[in-house]
Every structure is written in structure tokens, then in C-alpha cells.
Amino acid sequence: MPAAFSISASDGPARLGTLRTPHGAIESPVFMPVGTLASVKGVPQHILEQLGVQILLGNTYHLYLRPGHEAIREIGGLHRFMSWDGSILTDSGGFQIFSLNELRKVSERGVDFRSHLDGSSHFFTPERSMEIQIALGADIVMAFDECTEHPAGRERARESMEMTARWARRSKQYFDEHKDEVPWAGEREGRQSLFGIVQGGMYSDLRRESAERLLELDFPGYAIGGLSVGEPRELTREIIASTLPLLPKDKPRYVMGVGYPEEIVEYAALGADMMDCVLPTRAARHGLLFTSQGRLNIKNARYARDQQPADPKCACMVCSRYTRAYLRHLFVSGEALAAVLNTIHNLAHYLDTMSSVRHAIKLGELRAKLSGTTPVSEQTS
Amino acid sequence: MPAAFSISASDGPARLGTLRTPHGAIESPVFMPVGTLASVKGVPQHILEQLGVQILLGNTYHLYLRPGHEAIREIGGLHRFMSWDGSILTDSGGFQIFSLNELRKVSERGVDFRSHLDGSSHFFTPERSMEIQIALGADIVMAFDECTEHPAGRERARESMEMTARWARRSKQYFDEHKDEVPWAGEREGRQSLFGIVQGGMYSDLRRESAERLLELDFPGYAIGGLSVGEPRELTREIIASTLPLLPKDKPRYVMGVGYPEEIVEYAALGADMMDCVLPTRAARHGLLFTSQGRLNIKNARYARDQQPADPKCACMVCSRYTRAYLRHLFVSGEALAAVLNTIHNLAHYLDTMSSVRHAIKLGELRAKLSGTTPVSEQTS
Numbered sequence: 001m002p003a004a005f006s007i008s009a010s011d012g013p014a015r016l017g018t019l020r021t022p023h024g025a026i027e028s029p030v031f032m033p034v035g036t037l038a039s040v041k042g043v044p045q046h047i048l049e050q051l052g053v054q055i056l057l058g059n060t061y062h063l064y065l066r067p068g069h070e071a072i073r074e075i076g077g078l079h080r081f082m083s084w085d086g087s088i089l090t091d092s093g094g095f096q097i098f099s100l101n102e103l104r105k106v107s108e109r110g111v112d113f114r115s116h117l118d119g120s121s122h123f124f125t126p127e128r129s130m131e132i133q134i135a136l137g138a139d140i141v142m143a144f145d146e147c148t149e150h151p152a153g154r155e156r157a158r159e160s161m162e163m164t165a166r167w168a169r170r171s172k173q174y175f176d177e178h179k180d181e182v183p184w185a186g187e188r189e190g191r192q193s194l195f196g197i198v199q200g201g202m203y204s205d206l207r208r209e210s211a212e213r214l215l216e217l218d219f220p221g222y223a224i225g226g227l228s229v230g231e232p233r234e235l236t237r238e239i240i241a242s243t244l245p246l247l248p249k250d251k252p253r254y255v256m257g258v259g260y261p262e263e264i265v266e267y268a269a270l271g272a273d274m275m276d277c278v279l280p281t282r283a284a285r286h287g288l289l290f291t292s293q294g295r296l297n298i299k300n301a302r303y304a305r306d307q308q309p310a311d312p313k314c315a316c317m318v319c320s321r322y323t324r325a326y327l328r329h330l331f332v333s334g335e336a337l338a339a340v341l342n343t344i345h346n347l348a349h350y351l352d353t354m355s356s357v358r359h360a361i362k363l364g365e366l367r368a369k370l371s372g373t374t375p376v377s378e379q380t381s
Numbered sequence: 382m383p384a385a386f387s388i389s390a391s392d393g394p395a396r397l398g399t400l401r402t403p404h405g406a407i408e409s410p411v412f413m414p415v416g417t418l419a420s421v422k423g424v425p426q427h428i429l430e431q432l433g434v435q436i437l438l439g440n441t442y443h444l445y446l447r448p449g450h451e452a453i454r455e456i457g458g459l460h461r462f463m464s465w466d467g468s469i470l471t472d473s474g475g476f477q478i479f480s481l482n483e484l485r486k487v488s489e490r491g492v493d494f495r496s497h498l499d500g501s502s503h504f505f506t507p508e509r510s511m512e513i514q515i516a517l518g519a520d521i522v523m524a525f526d527e528c529t530e531h532p533a534g535r536e537r538a539r540e541s542m543e544m545t546a547r548w549a550r551r552s553k554q555y556f557d558e559h560k561d562e563v564p565w566a567g568e569r570e571g572r573q574s575l576f577g578i579v580q581g582g583m584y585s586d587l588r589r590e591s592a593e594r595l596l597e598l599d600f601p602g603y604a605i606g607g608l609s610v611g612e613p614r615e616l617t618r619e620i621i622a623s624t625l626p627l628l629p630k631d632k633p634r635y636v637m638g639v640g641y642p643e644e645i646v647e648y649a650a651l652g653a654d655m656m657d658c659v660l661p662t663r664a665a666r667h668g669l670l671f672t673s674q675g676r677l678n679i680k681n682a683r684y685a686r687d688q689q690p691a692d693p694k695c696a697c698m699v700c701s702r703y704t705r706a707y708l709r710h711l712f713v714s715g716e717a718l719a720a721v722l723n724t725i726h727n728l729a730h731y732l733d734t735m736s737s738v739r740h741a742i743k744l745g746e747l748r749a750k751l752s753g754t755t756p757v758s759e760q761t762s
Binding site: 037038039040041042043044045046066067071074075081082083304305307317321322323325326329330332333335336337339340341344 | 418419420421422423424425426427447448452455456462463464685686688698702703704706707710711713714716717718720721722725
């Protein structure tokens with residue numbers, strides 16, 4: 001049985017849900033921190049647990065290259081390898097092949113690409129992506145797709161979307177035939193779930209057609225992919241807003257690779273159940289903190305003697321202990337602890353944001369919350 | 382009142398002691414992790430607390446350059462700045478000026494040096510070092526000394542030692558006149574303590590003379606400096622062994638900048654009460670782990686599928702959760718978490734080593750423990 005999804009409350013298109021995977025129950029809408037190489041950069045797993053992380057994202061492309069899916073399979077899967085007993089989702093590798101490999105060659109059969117590490121040649125097919133993701137053993141795995149570049153003309157976007165649809169069918173066939181080969185088979189209740197990915201570029205009608213073709217395959221969950229590829233953010237929002245209603249109401253809907261804090265709130269309000277993004281973790285490493293008062297660039301000299309926490313309204317382990325002056329000192333001095341603490345805070349902010357979204361849905365107050373959304377610009381106080 | 386030191390048990394020259402500072406009681410012999418720039422690289426303070434760190438070392442030279450002692454004074458001192466409520470010791474800056482500044486110019490008045498960061502000119506005197514250390518507000522501060530280079534001829538070592546003795550007098554005079562200016566004066570019981578530093582290069586008779594001249598000044602604690610400057614380790618041991626008995630039995634004795642795990646056990650057996658070293662933290666960042674079975678170079682390919690913890694006999698939060706295979710993957714992939722976890726384990730090993738030393742002294746079994754010391758070479762199993 002794949003992941004079971006149930007909805008306990010709704011507020012307009014937004015839903016409060018529970019997604020049950022072999023590694024636990026996830027309350028949705030949920031934000032999934034990115035743990036590219038089996039690690040959320042700089043943060044020990046017990047701190048992720050303390051932060052209330054419910055599900056982590058791992059990158060199939062990266063883990064295939066290092067340490068290799070066979071090594072992870074042999075050890076019992078990604079959960080055991082990284083000592084993470086919560087849920088995990090792996091992407092299909094399609095997005096990384098797209099974003100890290102300018103010399104990739106796409107054919108009907110699959111994608112020929114070179115490792116960004118050593119230039120070695122590799123070939124991914126839908127079947128191969130499934131094989132790797134089964135070996136990694138995430139709770140939720142993604143169909144192999146082609147992430148259409150932006151900008152793309154209508155014909156190019158159509159061809160790409162159609163290939164993604166054919167690859168989805170091949171992904172599902174391989175997955176159905178091999179899903180019992182997950183390394184933890186027999187040790188856990190339930191099975192891996194395979195989600196389909198809607199493509200179609202920035203064309204609403206192609207997105208609709210993509211969704212319709214995926215729905216024929218009856219996946220237990222659906223994602224919207226091919227966003228955050230350089231398009232204006234208003235366009236991202238439009239595609240999400242027009243595509244979400246095309247996906248089944250009783251299945252989890254996953255918007256891939258988004259977004260800023262105010263965006264994840266908005267997408268949840270539009271009916272998204274799952275989101276992931278490198279933004280909180282990557283921005284943290286560059287000294288950008290997300291707070292209840294907006295964004296804060298911690299390297300700014302104005303914080304040199306500021307004894308307030310990064311976010312006075314935040315109760316995280318960073319804000320309850322350290323001052324902006326200290327965080328700035330760590331960052332400008334190149335101390336490793338800067339990235340660790342900034343990442344912990346940003347994750348806390350994203351997770352708390354999603355927690356408050358769930359609370360608002362329960363109370364039927366998500367729209368009111370949205371209209372009070374904090375502006376994007378850096379605070380000036 | 383400076384730090385009070387009491388001895389509750391002894392085992393040969395080794396002593397089980399309690400050192401009371403304005404920020405708590407320290408059980409000795411104690412290992413002090415190095416927090417150069419107000420941070421033990423990569424490790425959040427609450428984890429240092431969980432590890433049982435009793436006292437941290439901060440570097441006066443580095444903190445003077447970044448963020449500057451005036452900024453730290455204004456914020457209330459180093460404890461508040463870095464949110465560390467345990468004890469802190471600062472060195473005098475002498476060792477860093479020696480090791481990071483090839484163009485330094487030493488005169489009777491003080492040392493002219495250039496910042497290793499931007500080449501700017503600075504001048505440290507004994508008075509200036511005290512002023513900075515009072516502003517930083519560590520519980521224990523160190524007299525300004527000249528760290529004699531190695532090798533040094535007898536005449537050069539004598540001149541250097543004599544200047545250190547004169548600087549010790551000037552340090553003490555300035556400290557006595559200004560010790561009430563510590564930022565937390567009035568908020569804590571007790572005062573900062575100023576320790577003297579024995580120099581004299583690798584000449585036992587000069588070490589003796591240095592100790593005698595310092596004893597006239599009646600410091601509340603004494604350190605042996607000028608070691609780990611490139612001399613053979615057997616010579617380090619000889620100097621420590623011959624100098625420790627020259628220091629008062631009723632005062633804490635601090636051996637600066639040592640050593641490997643088996644060495645800190647040996648020095649404690651010789652009567653050292655306090656030690657600090659960058660080794661556990663720096664080696665961790667290079668993938669070298671200290672274990673009950675010897676040293677382990679985690680990047681070694683032999684650990685790629687090794688599902689044992691780094692040290693099967695270690696109960697630290699790293700060894701109780703992660704495998705060698707995972708730690709190796711993090712290290713060879715350049716993941717920030719590698720340094721974090723390796724540092725936590727190495728600190729746990731050092732702190733546990735010292736804890737077992739204290740236990741052995743209590744039982745009168747330290748010599749027996751020493752003879753069972755683990756060999757230095759990498760384990761081969």
C-alpha cells in the first residue's frame with residue numbers, strides 16, 4: 001500500500017492533511033528541507049528532529065554519484081545510511097541533470113550526461129531512475145521527467161511535456177514491477193509511493209494536458225515540476241494557481257522547488273500540500289536570515305553591536321540564545337558555526353511558518369493570515 | 382578574590398582538584414577546547430554544554446582583531462557575547478603574534494606586529510594585553526609573554542625568558558590596578574585571575590629560573606608556555622616533567638598547547654591541572670578521529686561501507702548515531718556536517734579521557750591506566 005492521504009480540515013482550496021508513509025505520519029501542508037547528499041548542510045540529524053522536520057528531500061542525482069546507490073542499498077537504504085528515521089522523498093534526478101549539465105543529450109530512451117564532479121559519462125532512463133530510487137529507499141519517489149528549460153516555445157514545451165508523460169508511464173511500469181526490492185522491504189509497514197510530475201513549461205493548456213495524461217496512470221500523489229527555472233515569480237504563481245485545481249482533491253499535491261516564506265504560505269492557500277526549497281538553507285550560508293519582520297542580511301555592519309536575537313518573535317534555539325552581533329561576527333569571520341546557526345534559524349522559520357499555516361487552516365483563517373503577510377524587503381528598523 | 386583551587390585527592394604527582402571561577406567550579410585535571418574567535422569551530426554552545434565542557438579558551442589576538450575587544454566589552458564581555466555561561470580563559474596574544482607574524486618587532490616596551498588579516502600595524506605591550514583581556518572578561522587571563530622560538534641558543538633563550546619575567550611584572554601591575562574594570566564586575570562573585578607563564582626555551586635551568594622569578598610575583602596559577610613550537614615531543618615531555626615540580630603544589634598548573642590524548646593523560650600524571658590544544662578540533666576538520674583504539678583517518682576507502690561507529694566504545698552523540706560509512710561520505714563529499722560531527726566526537730574523546738583520568742586519580746590507579754595507554758598508530762582492524 002502506498003502512502004495514504006487523509007484530509008481533516010479545509011479552508012478554501014487549502015487543506016489540512018495527514019500523509020502516512022512507512023516512516024511516519026506527516027502533517028500537511030509540509031515544508032521539506034533539502035538534504036542533497038544525505039545531509040542538510042551543517043545540521044546534525046538530532047537538531048532536525050528537535051526542529052520538527054517531518055520529511056527530508058534527498059537528491060537522486062547527487063547520491064547516485066556519491067556515495068552511489070549500491071552502497072546505500074547495501075547499508076539498508078538512505079534512512080539507515082544517514083540515521084534518519086523520519087520520512088524521506090527523493091527527486092528523480094531530472095532537475096539536476098537539467099541544471100548541472102549543459103552538455104546533456106536527451107533522447108526518447110533517456111538522458112546522456114556528464115558528472116559535474118569528474119566529467120564521467122552516465123545515462124539515466126526512467127527505468128534507471130526508478131532502480132536508483134528503489135535502492136535509496138525513500139518513502140516517496142518521483143517519476144523521471146524532463147525539466148523543460150525557460151524560455152521554451154510552445155512546440156518545444158509540448159514535445160518535452162509529451163516525453164515526460166511517456167517517461168511517467170515507463171517509470172510507473174518499472175516501479176510497479178520492482179517496488180518490492182526496496183532495502184527495508186518487510187521491516188516496515190507499507191511501501192514506497194511513486195508520484196507523477198506535471199510539466200508543460202509556462203503554458204497553462206499544456207500543464208492541463210500533462211495533468212490529464214498523468215491522471216490516467218493513477219499515481220498516489222502528483223507534483224508540479226519545471227518551476228523556479230528562471231521565470232518571473234508572478235508566472236510561477238500563475239502556473240501553480242492554474243495547475244493545482246487540475247490535480248485530484250484526495251491525493252497529495254507537491255509543488256517542487258519553491259519558495260520564499262510568503263510564497264509557501266500562498267501556495268498552501270492555493271491547495272499545495274508539500275513543498276521543498278534550497279532557499280532557507282542556501283540563503284543561510286550566504287548570511288540571509290528570514291524573520292517575522294522580513295529578511296535580514298546578517299553581515300550588515302548595523303548589526304555589529306545589536307544585542308537582539310535575529311528574530312525577536314522566534315523561539316528557535318538560535319534566537320533564544322544568540323544575538324545578531326554574535327551571528328554577524330561569526331559570519332564576517334568565516335566561522336563554520338555561522339552557517340550552522342543561520343541554517344537552523346532559517347529552517348525553524350520555514351517550519352514554524354508551515355505550522356502556523358496548518359493552524360490557520362484548522363481555524364479557517366488562512367486568508368486572513370495571507371493578507372497580513374510580511375513584506376519581502378529587508379526590515380529597516 | 383581570584384580563582385580558588387582546592388585538591389581533594391592525589392595519585393603520585395597527579396591531583397584531583399576543583400578550581401572555582403566567577404563562572405563555576407571546574408574539576409581538574411581539565412581539558413579546555415579552543416574557541417579561537419568566540420566559537421569552537423562548527424559546534425553550537427548547547428552541544429558544548431552537553432559534552433560537559435567546563436572551560437573554553439579564547440584567543441586574545443584573534444578577538445582583538447575581530448570583532449575587537451571594545452565591541453565585546455560594550456556587550457558585557459565574552460561570556461555574554463558568545464552566550465557561554467561556563468568559565469573562559471584567554472591567552473595573552475603572545476603565542477599568536479609569534480606564530481602568525483613573521484615580521485613582528487620585539488622591544489622591551491612590547492611587540493609591533495601586522496595583522497594576518499589585512500596587514501595593518503598593531504602594538505601589544507603587557508599593559509595593552511591586560512587591557513584587552515580585562516575587556517574580554519575571561520575568568521582566567523594570562524600574563525603577556527614572549528614565546529621563544531625553537532631552536533634558540535642559550536643566550537637568546539635567557540634574554541627572552543628575562544623579558545617575559547619583566548613583562549609578567551608589568552602585566553601583574555596593570556592587572557592589579559584595573560581588575561575591577563571587567564565588564565561583569567558586580568554581577569558575579571569573585572574576580573578575574575591572572576596566571577603567569579614560565580618560559581625558558583628547551584633549557585631546564587632557564588625554566589627553573591623563570592619559575593622562580595614568577596613565584597616572587599605570587600600569581601594564583603602558573604602556566605608552562607613556549608611548547609609545541611616545533612621541538613621533538615620527547616623534549617616537550619622532558620620540559621614539562623622537569624618544570625611542573627617547580628610550581629607551587631597548592632596552585633593550578635596549566636600546560637599550554639598540548640597534546641595528543643595519550644600525552645594529556647601523561648601530563649596529568651605528572652601533575653598538570655589544565656591543558657588546551659587545537660588538536661582535537663583541527664584534526665577533526667581534516668578527518669582525523671581519535672578513538673579508544675587509536676587514530677582513524679575517516680577518509681580512508683576502507684570505511685566506505687563500514688557500519689560501525691567511529692569508536693565502538695564511545696557513547697558520544699556521534700558514535701551513538703552515525704556509522705563510519707556515513708562520516709566518510711560526509712568528509713569525502715565536502716559536506717559541512719563532516720567537520721561538525723568529527724569535532725563533536727574528538728572533543729568527546731578528549732573530555733572523556735580527562736574524565737577517566739580524574740576517576741583514576743580518585744581510585745589511585747592513574748599509573749596503571751597510563752601503562753595501558755593505547756598506541757598512537759592508526760588501528761589496522
